[in-house]
Amino acid sequence: MTYLKKNRYPTEDYVAGILSGNRVILSQSITLIESKLIQDNLLAHEIIEHILPKTGKSIRIGITGVPGVGKSSFIEKFGIHIINLGYKLAVLAIDPSSQKSGGSILGDKTRMETLAKNENAFIRPSSTGGTLGGVGNKTREALMLCEAAGFDVIIIETVGVGQSEVIVNQIVDFFLLLMLAGAGDELQGIKKGIMEMADCIAITKADGQNKYASIKAMQEFQNAIQLIKGISDTWQPKVVTCSALEEIGIGDIWQIIKNYVDLHKNNGLWKIKRSQQNVEWMKSNIDNYLQENFYRHPKLKETFNNIEARVRKGEITPLKGAKNLIDLLEEGK
Ligand code: GDP
Numbered sequence: 001m002t003y004l005k006k007n008r009y010p011t012e013d014y015v016a017g018i019l020s021g022n023r024v025i026l027s028q029s030i031t032l033i034e035s036k037l038i039q040d041n042l043l044a045h046e047i048i049e050h051i052l053p054k055t056g057k058s059i060r061i062g063i064t065g066v067p068g069v070g071k072s073s074f075i076e077k078f079g080i081h082i083i084n085l086g087y088k089l090a091v092l093a094i095d096p097s098s099q100k101s102g103g104s105i106l107g108d109k110t111r112m113e114t115l116a117k118n119e120n121a122f123i124r125p126s127s128t129g130g131t132l133g134g135v136g137n138k139t140r141e142a143l144m145l146c147e148a149a150g151f152d153v154i155i156i157e158t159v160g161v162g163q164s165e166v167i168v169n170q171i172v173d174f175f176l177l178l179m180l181a182g183a184g185d186e187l188q189g190i191k192k193g194i195m196e197m198a199d200c201i202a203i204t205k206a207d208g209q210n211k212y213a214s215i216k217a218m219q220e221f222q223n224a225i226q227l228i229k230g231i232s233d234t235w236q237p238k239v240v241t242c243s244a245l246e247e248i249g250i251g252d253i254w255q256i257i258k259n260y261v262d263l264h265k266n267n268g269l270w271k272i273k274r275s276q277q278n279v280e281w282m283k284s285n286i287d288n289y290l291q292e293n294f295y296r297h298p299k300l301k302e303t304f305n306n307i308e309a310r311v312r313k314g315e316i317t318p319l320k321g322a323k324n325l326i327d328l329l330e331e332g333k
Helices: 011-019 023-034 038-054 071-084 113-117 132-148 164-169 192-197 208-229 250-266 269-296 298-313 318-330
Strands: 059-064 089-095 121-127 153-158 174-180 200-204 238-241
Touching: 011 023, 011 038, 011 132, 023 038, 023 121, 023 132, 038 132, 059 071, 059 164, 059 250, 071 089, 071 113, 071 153, 071 200, 071 250, 089 132, 113 121, 121 132, 132 153, 132 164, 132 269, 153 164, 164 174, 164 192, 174 192, 174 208, 174 250, 192 208, 200 208, 200 250, 208 238, 238 250, 250 269, 269 298, 298 318
Parallel strands: 059 153, 059 174, 089 121, 089 153, 174 200, 200 238
Antiparallel strands: none
16 A cells, blocks of 8 residues: 555545445545545545446435433444444444533443444444534535445434434434433423424333333323324334343334335435435535535635624724625625
8 A cells, every 4th residue: 555645645545445345445535524624525525426427326314312312322332233234333423512511422432342343343432522514525525525424224223312313314314312201391401393303212221111101202202292293104113122231122123214215216305305315415515515615715814803893892893894894705706
C-alpha cells in the first residue's frame, strides 16, 4: 500500500479495502468522513463515488430511546440473534455529546461487549459534535461504506432526545422506538414526533416484576399510536414487549422487521422511499455545501465578526446583518 502524506492512502486503496471487507480501512474511511479537514472530506467523497454501485442492499434500521431504556443491551442480543441467522451487522451509534459539555450520553463504558468481539459485527460510535445537517450526511455516508463492506443489516442508534431522529428517519428503512414501562406517564420523555415515525415500539425490560407493567404499557401504546397515526392501510406500527435480560421478544422484533421489508418490497414502497431519500441526500449536500462555503468565504473573514458584534449589541437587526453579509458575497459576481 502506498503511503501518502498525513497517513492518507490513494483512493483506490481505500476502495479496495472497503470492498474486501477490511474493517480497519472501513474505520479509517469513516474517520475521513468525520474529519473537519476539507481535504479528508473530499477524499471520502471520492471513495463514496467509487463504492456507491455496491451499496443499497442492506436493511437499514433506526433504533432510538432515552438513555437507560436498554438500547445497547437490546442491540447486543438482537445483533447476536441475527448474526446467528447468518447476517453481518454494523451499528453506527450517533452520540449527541455536546460540544459545550464535551460529555457523552452514550457513555464511555464499553457498550455491546460481546457483539463488539464478534467478527460479523462492526460497531462505530460517532460523536456528532457539529451541525445536524452534517450528522445526516455523515451518517448516511458511513452507512454507504458499511454496505459496500458487506454488512447486510445496519443499525443507526440515537438517544431519542433531540432532532437527530428526524434526520435518521430520512436515512433508514425501519424505525424502532424503545420505551420503558412504569416510568409514570407512559408518553413522557419522548417527543410525539418520534412516536409518529415509529414502525415498531418495543417496551423494554419486560421481565421480573416489570412484566405486568410492560404488558399494560404495551396496550396503552397500542391505543396511543392509533390516535397519533390513525389506521394505515400499508403498515400499522407494531407494539411489543421484549427483554434483553431474558432474551424474550428479540426474534419477534426481527420477524416484524422482515415482514415490513417483504411487504414494502412487494408493494413498491421500498423503492419509492429509497429514491426520495436519495433526493433528500442530494439536497442536504447542497445545503451543507452552501453553508460551509458561506462561512468559510475569505471575503467574510473580518466583516462577519464585525456584523455579528453589531447584531449582538442591537445596533443592527439580525435581518439587516444577514443581508449585509449576503450582499457582500454577491458583490462582484
Ligand atoms: P442504554 O443507555 O439505552 O444503552 O441502556 P443500557 O442497555 O445500557 O441499559 C441500561 C440499564 O438497564 C443497565 O443497567 C442494564 O443492565 C439494564 N437493562 C437493559 N436491558 C434490560 C432488560 O431486558 N431487563 C432488565 N431487567 N434490565 C435491563
